[in-house]
Amino acid sequence: MSADLSDLYQQVILDHNRRPRNRGKLPTANRVAHGDNPSCGDQCSVYLRLDAGVPGQPDRIGDLSFDGSGCAISQASASLMTTQLKGKTAAEAEALYQNFHAIVTTGKEPEEISDLGAFAGVHAFPARIKCATLGWHAALNALKNDATPATTESHTD
Numbered sequence: 001m002s003a004d005l006s007d008l009y010q011q012v013i014l015d016h017n018r019r020p021r022n023r024g025k026l027p028t029a030n031r032v033a034h035g036d037n038p039s040c041g042d043q044c045s046v047y048l049r050l051d052a053g054v055p056g057q058p059d060r061i062g063d064l065s066f067d068g069s070g071c072a073i074s075q076a077s078a079s080l081m082t083t084q085l086k087g088k089t090a091a092e093a094e095a096l097y098q099n100f101h102a103i104v105t106t107g108k109e110p111e112e113i114s115d116l117g118a119f120a121g122v123h124a125f126p127a128r129i130k131c132a133t134l135g136w137h138a139a140l141n142a143l144k145n146d147a148t149p150a151t152t153e154s155h156t157d
């Protein structure tokens with residue numbers, strides 16, 4: 001990674017920490033899921049409004065937000081996640097998560113410069129991968145309407 005790109009990515013994470021996007025309860029949410037990462041002490045709740053598609057079209061995420069506390073990686077990642085998933089279908093959200101998961105576990109940067117690439121450096125710190133994926137797990141559980149709290153202890157990642 002070039003030094004410039006590394007700086008840019010660092011700034012993405014700092015910026016999401018300083019000014020979290022879509023933070024707080026979403027009054028119009030019809031789905032909610034909670035995520036817990038006991039190995040680091042991170043918590044994340046995701047509030048999501050799933051809008052019914054017109055007949056023949058899949059439902060889409062009309063709006064979403066997160067709330068929680070924990071380390072900088074977990075909170076910045078949850079903030080970024082909310083900006084990435086708005087307007088997406090469940091299948092698109094799952095595909096984006098797979099992308100993000102590959103970035104944080106392998107350090108392979110996305111082909112196009114994307115804010116998701118800001119988390120590529122996490123792969124060098126395997127214990128922090130759970131921090132980076134916590135909000136995403138909660139969001140995917142909310143999409144599945146799975147009320148079971150997402151805990152990183154039940155995942156290998």
Ligand code: ZN
Pocket residue numbers: 037040041042070071072073074128130131
């Ligand atoms: Zn953490």
